[in-house]
Every structure is written in structure tokens, then in C-alpha cells.
Amino acid sequence: MYTLDDRQTAAQTWFREARDRICAALESVEDDGRGEGPAGRFERVAWNRNPASNEDTSGFGGDGEGGGGVMSVMKGRVFEKAGVNISTVHGVFAPEFAKQINGAAEDPRFFATGISLVIHPRNPLVPAVHLNTRYLVTTKRWFGGGMDLNPAIADDAQTSDFHAALKVMCDRHDASYYPAHSKWAEEYFWVPHRGRHRGVGGIFYDHLDSGDWERDFAYTQDVGRTFAELYPRLVREKMALPFTEEQRAEQLRYRGLYAEFNLVHDRGTVFGLKTGGNIEAILMSLPPLARWD
Template identity: 75%
Template sequence: MYELDDQQRAAQSWFSRLRDDICSALERLEDEAAGPAPAGRFQRTAWDRPDAGGGHGGGGVMSVLKGRVFEKAGVNISTVHGEFSPEFAKQINGASDDPRFFATGISLVIHPLNPLVPAVHLNTRFLVTTRRWFGGGADLNPALPDDGQTKAFHDALRIMAGRHDPAYYPAYKKWAEDYFWVPHRNRHRGVGGIFYDHLDSGDWAKDFAFTQDVGATFLDIYPRLVREKMHQPYSAADRLTQLRYRGLYAEFNLVYDRGTTFGLKTGGNVDAILMSLPPEARWD
């Protein structure tokens, strides 16, 4: 039986509470929308990562909503532990000499039905090897970018990050720009946000507070962006643009995304890992 320490329990508990708060906020948006279809509700599916005899275990909960505002919204939490393969351990901070690890986090991807409403991604996590650190971020992915909404999203992250360290936002904004670049398309996946990894300042409580604030800020800004656009009419051409953009999104997640690689390399639930893929996309 793997025993969590105080830091691991605190992080796991926070990610679970954040999941609950985000799911409730999205369901409220579903209730606010008009339409013949019923308001969407999250369906939760728990999964276990069986112990293979080497101390591997843990699991998670996949929460998926399909409704009248959100064509597909997934909010997943997981807590897993075990050992990295020798090859993969070389790529992970603090695991090259000791492959044992613990990881807990939340991963969210939202694909709205209305092409004017931006898709969005959020991920925050706490990892333990021979070192301990936080990572994650939030980024906006509109099929039809709106400069005002892009600014509002970045302003919220900038103000939040500035409460913790004035160097965070410019550094993490640049990191997101570099990370969410799609080389084979020669373009960015979206309009950016922040991305950070290996956050270990030496003050665990400070780093945890920042990671919590990333989630809380997302919970504040994203529903506001949805409400601005969710009732606006859109055209068939807008929908086609959205479906083509989703193709780009899927390409990034399958080819370059670290979270996808981490999940598959550590025996995670395949359906939960691929939850990020859109329900419908187009390549032509």
C-alpha cells in the first residue's frame, strides 16, 4: 500500500476540489443556454491502475460532459505511482538514478459547440521523484480568435502571476509560446497563455500556492469568456473553420504533447489520456 505524505495529500485534495468547482461552473453555463437538448451533465468514470507487483498503482476519475454549450468537456484527475521504464526515466527530472515516482494532477480540455466560444486547456500537476516540483499552465485555443478575449485571458494570468513573482508571467508566457508551437504546420496551436514545469523554488508552500492560483484564475476568467460568446449566432463557414482548427489541435496533442506521452508511458487510462481529442474534426 502506497502511503501519501502531507504534501502529496494536500496536492491531491486540491486537484479534486478544483475538479468539482470547474465541473459545477460548466454545468451552470449549460443551464443558462437555451435549446431543445437537455443541459449537459458530467458523467464520471473511475479507473484503477493495477499493481503489477512492483509497487505500481493509483488511478483517477474521468469526467466528461456533452451538452448544448460544450460539445465535449473533459476534466480528469489522477494520482499514480510506480517506476518509470529505464529509457523514460532518463527524460524525467530526478529519475535517472531512481526510477520511482508519484504524480497527481488535473487535466482539462473544453471543446465548445459554438465556434465563437474559445476552446481551452488547463493542466496542473505535482510530481515526486528524488525531487519534487509543480508544473502545468493554461492556454486559450479559439478557432476564431478575438483580440479582446485574448487580452482578457492574458491579463488575468499576468495579474495572477504577478502576485507570486513578477518574473513568472513573462517567462511562462514565453514558455507557452515555445511549447505550443506546431512545427509541421509552422504555427502556434492557439493564442497562448502560460506554461511552467519543474517549479521548485525551495519553498513548497509558495509553489503550491501559485499552482492553486492558476486553477482559481482559470475558474474565474474562462466562464466569463464563454458567457460573452455562447449566445451569439454563427455560420456554417464558422463551423468549418472550427472543425479544421480542431484538426490542428488533435495533431499537437498526438504528436507533441508531454502529458499524452507521460500518460501512455506510465500505463495510464487510454480513454482518459485521449479525452483531450475533439469529438469531431476535419482535415481537407
């Protein structure tokens, strides 16, 4: 059986706590919303990783591989689809994929734990959002992740508010983080085949290993706490506003762009598929409705 060390256990425990904190905050927004039917609630489904079922496509096999996760999905009157997933997996990377992962070329064994969420609101004036934070162990150890705002109809005031809050959060840990991580997000969330950004940015970081594990962990925890406070406030500002059919159509067209990025460019999607993850959990980020025209 795979045994976690203290740091792996602490990270895994935090991601569970972050999941609970965020789900509670989003359910509170549902309680305050208006619309048909009762307020939405998250439904949780656990899954176990089964590398043997993916041998032909991902090249896994051998002892000591496993893990799993829990999908939490809510469909309500404010959120058309809200998915908050946690997972902890371990095993051996396929040889070609190992070359792409920090520290895995020398030894393909890995451990990964994290949280990933995507929120698709009903009201097109309310921005969609994405968050992912994770802790990976190969021959090296590091944190990665971030969050970004994805409005179908951008609002300059909310965009400024979002970035200001992220800067305050980053500055609590290192004054260099916001300029570096917001620039990284700007570059990462670019959709080359569309010639535009996916949303209005945020922060993104990877391979965070300053040499002070507690410091890096504290920053990653703060990303989750800040999200749980910031995003519900942005939603409440707009969720009761009236919208037009054309604004709804624009939202569905934007969701098509979002789906394209996640299927073609998103690192988390690729990692999940390459490590024998649960397909429903990996593709949870896709919107319930979208259009291309």
C-alpha cells in the same frame, strides 16, 4: 501499500477540489445556455491503473505500483465535449523514459497527481481551452502545468482579456512569472510540422521548485481558481452569438490541428501512455468531431 506524505496528500486533495470547482462552474454555464435538450451534466467514471496489462509496451512491473483517477465528461448544449480528469499514480518508470524525467535517472520510482482538462464548445466563436496542473515526486519534487486559450476564430479583445487576467494572477506570486511562463507557453504550443501556434497562448511552467513548497503550491492552486472564474466569463460573452456554416467548418479544421499537437507533441499524453494510464482518460482531450481538408 503506497503511503502518501503530507504534501502528496495536500496536492491530491487540492486537485479533487479544483475538479469540483471547475465542473460546477461549467455546469452553471450549461444552465445559462440555450439550445436543444437539457443542460449538460458531468458523468464521472473511475479507473484503476493496471501496470501488468502494459508490461509489453511500457516496461512496468513489480510491487508498489498503482493508483488511478476519475474521468468527468460532459456533452451539452454549450459544450460539445468537456473533459475534466484527475489522477494519482505511482510506480517505477521504464529505464529509457526515466532518463527524460527530472530526478528519475538516479531512481526511477515516481509519484504523480494532477488535473487535466480540455473544453470543446459547440459555438465556433467560443474558444476551446486547455488546463493542466500537476505535482510530481521522484528524487526531486516540483509543480508544473498551465493553461492556454485555443480559439478556432481568434478575437483580439478576448485574447487580451485572457492574458491580462493571467498576468494579474501571476503577479500575485512573482512578477517574473508572467513574462517567463507566457514565453514558455508560446514556445511549447508551437506546432512545428504546421509552422504555427496551436492557439493564442497562455502560461506554461514545469519543474517549479523555488525551495518554498507552500509558495509553489499556492501558485498552482491560483491557476485552477483563476481558470474557474475566467473561462466561464469568456464563454458567456460569445455562446449566444449566431455563427455561419463556414465558421463551423473552420472550427472543425482547427480541431484537426489541436488533435495533431496532442497526439504528437503533448507531454501529458506521452506521460500517460508511458505510465500505464487509462487510454480513454489520456485521449479525452481529442475533439468529438474534426476535419482535414
